[in-house]
Amino acid sequence: RIQPVRAAPDKISEKVEESIKNAQEACAGDPTSGECVAAWDEVEELSAAAKDARDKQKEKDSDPLETFCKDNPETIECKTFDE
Amino acid sequence: MAACTVYSTQSLSTNCSISTPSKTQLSFHQKQVVFYTTSRRNSKRGINSGRSYVITCAASDQQTVVIGLAADSGCGKSTFMRRLTSVFGGAAEPPKGGNPDSNTLISDTTTVICLDDYHSLDRTGRKEKGVTALDPRANDFDLMYDQVKAIKDGIAVQKPIYNHVTGLLDPPELIKPPKILVIEGLHPMFDSRVRDLLDFSIYLDISNEVKFAWKIQRDMAERGHSLESIKASIEARKPDFEAYIDPQKQYADAVIEVLPTQLIPDDNEGKILRVRLIQKEGVNFFSPVYLFDEGSTISWIPCGRKLTCSYPGIKFSYGPDTYYGNEVSIVEMDGQFDRLDELIYVESHLSNLSTKFYGEVTQQMLKHADFPGSNNGTGLFQTIVGLKIRDLYEQIVATRAETPVAAKA
Numbered sequence A: 001r002i003q004p005v006r007a008a009p010d011k012i013s014e015k016v017e018e019s020i021k022n023a024q025e026a027c028a029g030d031p032t033s034g035e036c037v038a039a040w041d042e043v044e045e046l047s048a049a050a051k052d053a054r055d056k057q058k059e060k061d062s063d064p065l066e067t068f069c070k071d072n073p074e075t076i077e078c079k080t081f082d083e
Numbered sequence B: 001m002a003a004c005t006v007y008s009t010q011s012l013s014t015n016c017s018i019s020t021p022s023k024t025q026l027s028f029h030q031k032q033v034v035f036y037t038t039s040r041r042n043s044k045r046g047i048n049s050g051r052s053y054v055i056t057c058a059a060s061d062q063q064t065v066v067i068g069l070a071a072d073s074g075c076g077k078s079t080f081m082r083r084l085t086s087v088f089g090g091a092a093e094p095p096k097g098g099n100p101d102s103n104t105l106i107s108d109t110t111t112v113i114c115l116d117d118y119h120s121l122d123r124t125g126r127k128e129k130g131v132t133a134l135d136p137r138a139n140d141f142d143l144m145y146d147q148v149k150a151i152k153d154g155i156a157v158q159k160p161i162y163n164h165v166t167g168l169l170d171p172p173e174l175i176k177p178p179k180i181l182v183i184e185g186l187h188p189m190f191d192s193r194v195r196d197l198l199d200f201s202i203y204l205d206i207s208n209e210v211k212f213a214w215k216i217q218r219d220m221a222e223r224g225h226s227l228e229s230i231k232a233s234i235e236a237r238k239p240d241f242e243a244y245i246d247p248q249k250q251y252a253d254a255v256i257e258v259l260p261t262q263l264i265p266d267d268n269e270g271k272i273l274r275v276r277l278i279q280k281e282g283v284n285f286f287s288p289v290y291l292f293d294e295g296s297t298i299s300w301i302p303c304g305r306k307l308t309c310s311y312p313g314i315k316f317s318y319g320p321d322t323y324y325g326n327e328v329s330i331v332e333m334d335g336q337f338d339r340l341d342e343l344i345y346v347e348s349h350l351s352n353l354s355t356k357f358y359g360e361v362t363q364q365m366l367k368h369a370d371f372p373g374s375n376n377g378t379g380l381f382q383t384i385v386g387l388k389i390r391d392l393y394e395q396i397v398a399t400r401a402e403t404p405v406a407a408k409a
Helices: A009-031 A034-062 A064-071 B039-044 B077-087 B123-129 B141-151 B192-197 B208-219 B227-253 B340-347 B358-368 B377-402
Strands: B023-025 B034-035 B053-058 B065-070 B110-113 B159-164 B169-175 B180-185 B199-208 B255-259 B274-282 B298-302 B314-323 B325-334
Touching: A009 A034, A009 B227, A034 A064, A034 B123, A034 B208, A034 B227, B065 B077, B065 B227, B065 B377, B077 B110, B077 B180, B077 B199, B077 B358, B077 B377, B123 B159, B141 B159, B141 B180, B141 B192, B159 B314, B199 B208, B199 B227, B199 B340, B208 B227, B208 B255, B255 B377, B274 B314, B274 B377, B325 B377, B340 B358, B358 B377
Parallel strands: B023 B053, B065 B180, B065 B199, B110 B180, B199 B255
Antiparallel strands: B034 B053, B159 B169, B255 B274, B274 B325, B298 B314, B314 B325
16 A cells, blocks of 8 residues: 655745745746646645644644643553543 | 334434335445345235335435535635534544545544545646646546535545645545535535535635735745745636636525725734625525524624723624625624623624524634634634534434435335
């Protein structure tokens, strides 16, 4: 089974930067060409993906204990009981 | 042979309805299975001995309710989804153990699928052809229709995954029929066949000024982005957006319109918003929310002794209107709350909210005080639409239980 590798947020940032450069080049000649429009659409898609990655990372960083407890529910600092 | 009918409205997989002596019907959650028997067991009792009996197993009274949510990318669909799934209880999470870049969210009752997964062209394909993701030519509506229809009929499907990071179409994932299926993306109401499958549809309509302000907030921190690049990206996508996405709002049962405030002259910060909930009249199982008196035209400023508001305050409006030739009711909120718990004062003046108890809207909003839009009309109206969808779902399920589906002979 092929398991795609998740790109690191850093890598997405690089991709966004690259895609903006490409779009600016693609639009240098004709700003209404399909090539130009598709290039800016790619920028939008990558910017949205970058935002998602940032949000995910922020959620992870927001509560270090929660993140730790997800992987180690049996440790003393993570145990909770419903009584 | 005894005739009996057994059904329950809520349980997921054990609904049985056994009708007529000659036809036996058993319902399971998934696939249709038909058994034919030619038994002589009943001959002693003299009932049609030797006749064929049909047992139909269908998802009849546990049919999936399908909701469509349309909005442009980066316009708060995910926040809306989290508010919606929270109304039904339980958190929505990506499918466990699958593709880490899956766009699907699953909770106990609800499955949300992203329609980008039905792209027929991947990122390179679109570049070669010079089309955007907004263009219908980049999307496979036949597959979208087939799979949404199958899920609605109670059949699990293998749905492709569009990977937003790599821009490629990944191997498919299994989607099982949930109680509520939400299809969200750019084109849920574009294809008339898919549109007809929807039990309810919502369009998030963000004005250009607000879209620009939101994208600045989202992208300015990103390397390479500048005001010019953000503007250029919005401008480049605009023709396709206006041709293919925007016209879908005429079909929506509810439109949430987000506009710049009118309380501050020439405001273009996009922080204070005027939000309108446009609700279609005469939609099955959906009765619009109103302020004070149904059908009147009202303007209300709640700020005063009972509600603390700082500059620029809050203003509500309500009234009947027409929208793309349809009769609608519009509730509007301009401004923002300073203290979320005072929202209860506003809630108590709104009617037809479909809450289960007094204060449920406020409670839902407080639960997610950290989500974007929690102090203005976007959060308020998204929460209300969530409650309306719960009500709609419960009515649809109750109606199905009242009329056991006839066995297919």
